[in-house]
Amino acid sequence: MPKLTFSSILLAGALLAPAGVFAQATPIGDAEAGAQVYQRECASCHQIGEGALHRIGPHLNRIFDRRAGSYEEFRYSEALSRQGRDGLRWDLARLHAYIENPRALVSGTRMAYRGLRDEKRRADLIAYIRAYSDQPQNIPEASPTALRAEVELSEETLAIEGDAEFGAFLSAECTTCHQRSGDHAGIPGIVGWPQEDFVVAMHAYKQELRPHAVMQSVAQRLDEEEIAALAAYFENLGN
Amino acid sequence: MKLDRRAFLGTATAATATLAAPAVMGSARPHVVVIGGGSGGATAARYIASGAEGAIDVTLIEPSRMYYTCYFSNLYMGGFWDFDNLGHDYGNVALLGVNIIHDWAIGVDRDAKTVTLASGPSLSYDKLVVAPGIDFVDDAVPGWDVSKQSLMPHAYKSGTQAQLLKHQIENMREGGTYCMVAPPNPYRCPPGPYERISMVAHVLSERNPTAKILIVDPKENFSKQGLFEEGWARHYPGMVERIGPDFGGDRVEVRPDDMEVIIDGQTQNVDVCNVIPAQKAGKIAELAGLTNDAGWAPVMPADMRSRMDEDVFVLGDASHQGAMPKSGFSANSQATVVANVIRGELTGSRIFPARYSNTCWSLIATNDGVKVGAAYEPGEDQIESVSSFISQTGEDAELRRQTYEESIGWYNGIVDDIFG
Known part of the structure; x- marks a missing residue:
């Protein structure tokens, strides 16, 4: 080896x-x-x-x-x-x-x-x-070894208390595809997620760590207040 | 003012009694009338009613008891979707507190703030939402008018026209020619005609493989062109021919009784002819004095408010708003913004800044789905695109299958959002 x-x-x-x-x-x-x-x-x-x-x-x-x-x-x-x-x-x-x-x-x-x-x-x-991967580039800054970003969220970002009423307004963009009932087929369900998971996932799309053109586009223009608002809204939807 | 309105509603009561529409009677609650029960109108009505929790009376005027979506009607023609699954009734919308009147709105008096119904009575409104979809421009294709739609279907408003066109395609003579006269911009569902070509090609390649498809197109370019042309070459080689404006695609007339299409003076006999004429806002928008010279209803980018009247909002295909394509997704997106604004203005609830979005999925062949979409925000004069994405040519089959499955997920999601 x-x-x-x-x-x-x-x-x-x-x-x-x-x-x-x-x-x-x-x-x-x-x-x-x-x-x-x-x-x-x-x-x-x-x-x-x-x-x-x-x-x-x-x-x-x-x-x-x-x-x-x-x-x-x-x-x-x-x-x-x-x-x-x-x-x-x-x-x-x-x-x-x-x-x-x-x-x-x-x-x-x-x-x-x-x-x-x-x-x-x-x-x-x-x-x-x-060391066990192919070594097409031995320069750490070249893809795939460059470290551009990770889901780096400050304590403050995670601590933002989401405005669920604002989230209800923003959620219309989500529920065109993700069903409010939580039913899913072809598109994953997002109802009832713990807020922190939701926040981290959306920031991962925003930072383009998670792939998917639609979700990256959606997340791109959401600021951290808006992501927190959506997280607060969806966590309690259906409860 | 309030007294006047109450008095007026009092007189209207007798007339509307037969319609059973009437939570407005004797009530001081503000009244919103929505004309058109499609993706824009039905969404607006339900979001206003459910959000206001009884503080606003909402009346939806829609002639059809069953709404057949235009989106996915191409998949029905291709054999990928059941006709029954295109149809949605208004039962759940009514349960959310929306008064539904199945009638035509035939006039709007914006000074008196009333809407007249075909059956006679008038309804008053504090805020009016106009979402009538499209109508066809007269004489857009010489030789064609709606009286010829049985001979040469448009099939661009779903329902029975989609059934008719599917029947004609499936029963076309062996080796025959299906011709589409494609519309000029702007029109409903930019990729729609080309998704339809894909679905027709799918049916013909299985049932009638020597048949030909001819597109007569007045446009230089069209939506997702690279993706469609790649897919046609791969799945239906040699079947599809397109005549653009450089070869007379913009100089076409038809003779429905003889099944002839005349392209730049040359007569062509065809077996099925699908005429999708130039479009304009649904007629009631024009009757209400909300349209411009081009036939569309200009609106403010921040909230879809008519530029002609601050108490009127125009949604969806009928509106002239800027960069958003005319689609069910766009109309649904715009409707939630309007619902938030109307609730805020009538009840004092919070009004949030608008944001809009759209994605259009198209099916090219079995398990070969593609998509295009964008996020939008209000600009100074019109709605502007702030970011966009599109499927790429050469994507692997698994991703295309996943995109198709995503489109089914989207369909179920949006009809649940509107009618569920």
């Missing part, structure tokens, strides 16, 4: 890359420390390295830049498959978002993992996983 440490990847990049690009390079994390995080957090469900097989979760070789839910022989949740079809690819930003809080990125994921909030440990872990 290829034993590439992050620093050796970076060194190779230094030799090939123009100085200007390299000057901005920041390492993903400490892959050696990440190996320990992997053993503790991931290894009971996911294999990685030579001869790795799908177990409870799919193996993680070559995950970088792979379309989500794309191993035909593995049975994913419908939610993850859907996002894969919508265009979700595992680049650095999305791996960060998914590992931090799986349900924030993919609401209906079957991965029963509480999430890893510690940013440094997460970065180390991803640096470790990265």
Whole structure:
């Protein structure tokens, strides 16, 4: 199995890359420390390295830049498959978002993992996983290893108390497609979601972490007050 | 003023009694009249009534007891949707507190603030919502008028016309020609004619594979053109031919009794002819003095209020508002803005800044769905697009299938929002 440490990847990049690009390079994390995080957090469900097989979760070789839910022989949740079809690819930003809080990125994921909030440990872990992926670009700023954004929400954003009456007005845009009754077929239901899940999911669309052209367009122009208002409205709808 | 209104309603009571419309009688509550029970009007009526919780009387005037959506009528023609699933009644709208009168509105007196019904009586209003959809421009296609719609159907208002056209397509002679005379801009449902071409091609390629499809089109370009043309070449190779304005697509007349189409002076015999004429706002908008020279009703971008009358709002296809396409989705979106404003002005409830949106899905072939959409906001003079998206050519089959399933989800969602 290829034993590439992050620093050796970076060194190779230094030799090939123009100085200007390299000057901005920041390492993903400490892959050696990440190996320990992997053993503790991931290894009971996911294999990685030579001869790795799908177990409870799919193996993680070559995950970088792979379309989500794309191993035909593995049975994913419908939610993850859907996002894969919508265009979700595992680049650095999305791996960060998914590992931090799986349900924030993919609401209906079957991965029963509480999430890893510690940013440094997460970065180390991803640096470790990265070593088992193809290395089309060894410059961390190039896609798929560039870290543009993650669902970064301040305490203040999460603390906004949603104005449910305003949310009721705004909800008309949602209920043209998402049924108020909570019934769903073809388009997921959104009634009764916990407010925080709703807020995080909408910001993930707004930041284009979650794929889907319609939802990105909808979320784009909602500000944080409006997202909070919708979350407050939909949480209690039907109760 | 209030006394006058009460007095007037008192006299109206006797006349309207036979209509059983009458929560307005003897009531000091404000009264909203909505003309037209489609995606715009029915949405506005129910949102005003349910939001106001009895503080506003709402009357919806709609001639049909059953509303057949235009959207998805193409899928019905293609065999992907049941006719019965296009039809929706007003039972649930009535349960939400909307008075429904099945009649034609034949006149509006904006000075007296009354609407006259075909059966005779008048209704007074404090706020009027006009959502009559479209009518066809007279003589838009020489040789065609509505008296010829059995020979050459338009099938652009759903219902029995859609059934007729489907029947003609399915029973066309082997190797025959289906011709569509496409409309000039602006018209209802920009991708609609081309989704219809896709559905006709789907039916013919299964039942009558040597048949031909001819589109006579006055427009240089059309909605989702790249997506449709890619799909026609892939699914129905060699079947569809389009004559644009460069070859006389804008110089067409028809002879319905002889089933002839004359394109730039050249006579063509066809077997089925689907004439979709140029369009304008539904007639009542014109009778009410709400339309411009082009036949559409100009409105303010902030709240769809008529530029002719501050107590009148025009919704959906009939309105001239700017960048939004004429679609059921747009009308539904506009209606929720109007409902919020009318409630606010009549009861003092909160009025929020408008926002509008639209998405149009189209089906090209089995499991091959595409979409185009945008978000809109009021600009200075008109509604403007603030962001947009469209399906891409070359997308994989799974995504197209998912887009189609999403369109079914949308259909169920919007009819639930309007009629559920």
